[in-house]
Amino acid sequence: MKSAxxxxxxxxxxxxxxxxxxxxxxxxxxxxxxxxxxxxxxxYLGSVVSYANSVKTGVLGVDAKVLEIEGPVCSKVxxxxxxxxRKVIGTTYSVSTTGLAEGSDEFGNPxxxxxxxxxxxxxxxxxxxxxxxxERKKNIERFADAALDALVSYIExxxxxxxx
Amino acid sequence: MKSAxxxxxxxxxxxxxxxxxxxxxxxxxxxxxxxxxxxxxxxYLGSVVSYANSVKTGVLGVDAKVLEIEGPVCSKVxxxxxxxxRKVIGTTYSVSTTGLAEGSDEFGNPxxxxxxxxxxxxxxxxxxxxxxxxERKKNIERFADAALDALVSYIExxxxxxxx
Numbered sequence: 119m120k121s122a123x124x125x126x127x128x129x130x131x132x133x134x135x136x137x138x139x140x141x142x143x144x145x146x147x148x149x150x151x152x153x154x155x156x157x158x159x160x161x162y163l164g165s166v167v168s169y170a171n172s173v174k175t176g177v178l179g180v181d182a183k184v185l186e187i188e189g190p191v192c193s194k195v196x197x198x199x200x201x202x203x204r205k206v207i208g209t210t211y212s213v214s215t216t217g218l219a220e221g222s223d224e225f226g227n228p229x230x231x232x233x234x235x236x237x238x239x240x241x242x243x244x245x246x247x248x249x250x251x252x253e254r255k256k257n258i259e260r261f262a263d264a265a266l267d268a269l270v271s272y273i274e275x276x277x278x279x280x281x282x
Numbered sequence: 283m284k285s286a287x288x289x290x291x292x293x294x295x296x297x298x299x300x301x302x303x304x305x306x307x308x309x310x311x312x313x314x315x316x317x318x319x320x321x322x323x324x325x326y327l328g329s330v331v332s333y334a335n336s337v338k339t340g341v342l343g344v345d346a347k348v349l350e351i352e353g354p355v356c357s358k359v360x361x362x363x364x365x366x367x368r369k370v371i372g373t374t375y376s377v378s379t380t381g382l383a384e385g386s387d388e389f390g391n392p393x394x395x396x397x398x399x400x401x402x403x404x405x406x407x408x409x410x411x412x413x414x415x416x417e418r419k420k421n422i423e424r425f426a427d428a429a430l431d432a433l434v435s436y437i438e439x440x441x442x443x444x445x446x
């Protein structure tokens with residue numbers, strides 16, 4: 119069976135479509151996975167790794183008030199990160215991650231929580247994923263897997279809509 | 283012996299300093315390596331992965347004329363990427379990579395060539411590294427190793443200057 123990265127290539131390269139990523143907790147792993155595939159430069163334009171909140175607001179346009187009230191690990195921030203990077207980099211699709219690979223936060227999110235956002239021409243969807251590995255590196259890997267799966271799933275449904 | 287990522291943590295965290303990355307050919311691996319270290323969020327603010335030239339010019343402020351005349355894999359672009367991301371993200375230091383993990387380019391650079399830029403309060407330095415592995419993934423790993431080593435080496439010298 120093909121990996122999510124390879125399925126992404128099949129979906130995007132033959133249709134002249136593109137994708138960008140906005141990563142917080144996955145810290146570049148999502149981008150690394152996508153660019154590990156030969157030929158990815160034809161559909162992968164780039165990423166903003168917004169580890170600090172200042173990068174989420176300053177580069178991606180995330181609302182500072184939402185960060186203050188709901189914290190960085192929530193549905194709204196995941197959605198705004200995905201929409202922001204799609205606009206900044208200028209792609210058909212985008213995917214974002216914002217979560218806790220290690221430790222809990224002051225907003226009641228336990229370690230292992232991640233919110234994933236996927237954005238495209240037909241709208242933005244977000245969902246929550248939870249990993250109970252208890253290990254930073256393992257959580258980061260599972261978050262990246264979940265985000266790639268969410269992205270591929272969104273594009274597969276979107277491509278169906280386009281071809282109908 | 284400590285890894286370059288761990289040495290980076292020792293150098294930055296105790297001095298309240300920060301770093302950002304601008305990655306082309308390493309595609310997020312540099313960022314992933316840095317953020318694999320627990321506690322990295324205190325000194326690592328983020329990254330711009332500028333896989334496409336449009337991201338190099340639009341987000342990082344690389345001169346389009348230089349890209350046209352010298353191509354993306356050259357000393358000037360590595361320097362401008364490092365300076366650009368340091369400004370966009372607002373950090374003490376930054377490191378950039380622009381190279382060819384697979385295939386040669388029309389500007390005479392062979393596969394395995396990478397230009398690395400490191401920027402900080404005392405200026406910007408660039409250098410060329412060459413990997414002859416012949417494998418995309420291996421070249422990406424070697425590029426990330428070389429970039430992390432260049433960054434740590436720059437900061438070690440810079441820290442010496444600061445403490446004198």
